[in-house]
Amino acid sequence: MKAIVIRAYGGPEVMKLDDVELPAPGAGEALVDVAVSGVNFMDTGTRRGYTKAMHTLPMTPGVEGAGTVVAVGDGVTNVKAGDRVAWFFAWGSYAQQVIAPATQLAPLPDDIDFESAASVMMQGLTASCFVSESYKIQPGRVALVHAAAGGVGLLLTQIVKLLGGRVIGRVSSEEKVAAAKSAGAEAVIVSKTPGSRTKFYRVPPNLRQTAAFAVKHKTAGSVHRCAVKLRQRYLREETSPPGSAA
Ligand SMILES: NC(=O)c1ccc[n+]([C@@H]2O[C@H](COP(=O)([O-])OP(=O)(O)OC[C@H]3O[C@@H](n4cnc5c(N)ncnc54)[C@H](OP(=O)(O)O)[C@@H]3O)[C@@H](O)[C@H]2O)c1
Numbered sequence: 001m002k003a004i005v006i007r008a009y010g011g012p013e014v015m016k017l018d019d020v021e022l023p024a025p026g027a028g029e030a031l032v033d034v035a036v037s038g039v040n041f042m043d044t045g046t047r048r049g050y051t052k053a054m055h056t057l058p059m060t061p062g063v064e065g066a067g068t069v070v071a072v073g074d075g076v077t078n079v080k081a082g083d084r085v086a087w088f089f090a091w092g093s094y095a096q097q098v099i100a101p102a103t104q105l106a107p108l109p110d111d112i113d114f115e116s117a118a119s120v121m122m123q124g125l126t127a128s129c130f131v132s133e134s135y136k137i138q139p140g141r142v143a144l145v146h147a148a149a150g151g152v153g154l155l156l157t158q159i160v161k162l163l164g165g166r167v168i169g170r171v172s173s174e175e176k177v178a179a180a181k182s183a184g185a186e187a188v189i190v191s192k193t194p195g196s197r198t199k200f201y202r203v204p205p206n207l208r209q210t211a212a213f214a215v216k217h218k219t220a221g222s223v224h225r226c227a228v229k230l231r232q233r234y235l236r237e238e239t240s241p242p243g244s245a246a
Contacts, residue, residue, distance in 0.1 A: 003095030007058045009049030015094075020060065022099055025073035030102050032085060036118040037093045038064035041151065055091060062093030066108060066117040076102040084108040086117035088125055120155065127156035131163060139164030148185055149176035157183040 003020040025031045039062075045051060046061045066086040069079050079085055079102055086108050087093070090100035108117050131137045143160045147153045148169025157167045161184040169185035171177060177188045 001096040003060045003092065004062070005058050005060055006047060009047065009052070009057075012047070014047060015061070020095065022097055025071055025076075025099050027074040028076060028102055029073045029099050030069050030076055030079055030085075030105060031071045032065075032069050032087070032098050032100055032105070033067045034065050034093060034096055034098055035067040035114040036065055037062045037095070038118040038121060040064060040122045042122075043094075060092040060095050062095070062098075063091060064088045064118060064121040065090075065093040065098065066114040066121075067098075069105075070097065072102065078102055079105050079107065084110070084114075086114075086121050088121040123151040124155050126152050127159050130156055131159050131165075137163040137165040140166070142166045142168060144168045144170060145180075145185065146170045147172075148180035148183070148188065154179065154183045157185050160184075 001020060001022065002017055004015045005018040005020065006014045006016070008014050022031065042051065042063065043061050046055075046063075064087060066084070069081050069083045069085055071081055072079060084107070085105040087098075087100045087105050090098055090104055092098045106121075108114075131143075135143075137143065137160050143156075143165055145153050145156050145160070145167050148157055148167070149171045153169065153171075157169060157180065160167050167183075167185045169177075169180035169183075169188040171180055171188060171190060172192045174190055177190065180188045
């Protein structure tokens with residue numbers, strides 16, 4: 001099968017299309033035909049070598065996507081060949097096929113297309129972790145969302161609003177204000193330095209007084225652990241009969 005392979009860290013030019021052979025899926029793994037690969041913030045860092053402690057070269061970047069299960073290894077019961085799935089944190093997703101830990105696959109309902117699913121796995125689970133594991137958003141609470149016009153920031157803003165919270169966005173330039181507002185931010189601070197409080201005082205006083213928390217960078221490890229936990233919880237809730245304890 002074809003895959004993007006990097007043999008040295010660097011700019012986009014280090015990504016080459018190559019032929020790669022995958023082994024059969026091992027215990028707890030699934031082989032998946034990739035319909036769509038997600039392009040995530042961390043992929044550029046991977047290409048530059050920032051995550052080299054987590055893999056060896058040559059390697060295929062990409063950590064999320066959506067597609068169809070081809071085969072499963074021993075002990076896999078949550079998916080079977082032919083299932084539509086999406087995944088997060090499975091290295092090697094810039095390829096026609098990927099081997100993913102079955103615990104990181106989520107079944108895909110027929111009404112969600114592959115493009116939509118692939119685009120929200122890492123960023124959506126990260127945003128979900130912030131509002132559930134880092135700080136439980138309650139109706140009326142105010143969140144200060146950094147990088148509010150980025151992928152995580154736009155999703156986080158929408159999720160906070162869905163939960164009844166309110167959002168102050170922080171972006172680095174004026175051009176990003178409209179995007180943050182369109183996702184639901186009631187006020188937007190333009191500042192290049194996340195820690196700077198100088199521009200905070202432009203925020204309407206009612207929001208300024210009640211700012212509840214600021215979402216900052218989380219390490220890949222903690223987001224990954226949280227995402228696994230959330231995925232398990234969502235699946236439990238989906239398969240529990242109404243009214244039963246989730
Ligand atoms: N994607 C994930 O699954 C994930 C998981 C954990 C943590 N994060 C973190 O969340 C932040 C945003 O990620 P994203 O997925 O939303 O990416 P994105 O869609 O590419 O958004 C990028 C935004 O992040 C801000 N940013 C922070 N550090 C940056 C850098 N070194 N270079 C360029 N932009 C940078 C910028 O906002 P401003 O210009 O407005 O400051 C930029 O608009 C990053 O710091 C990332 O490490 C992402």
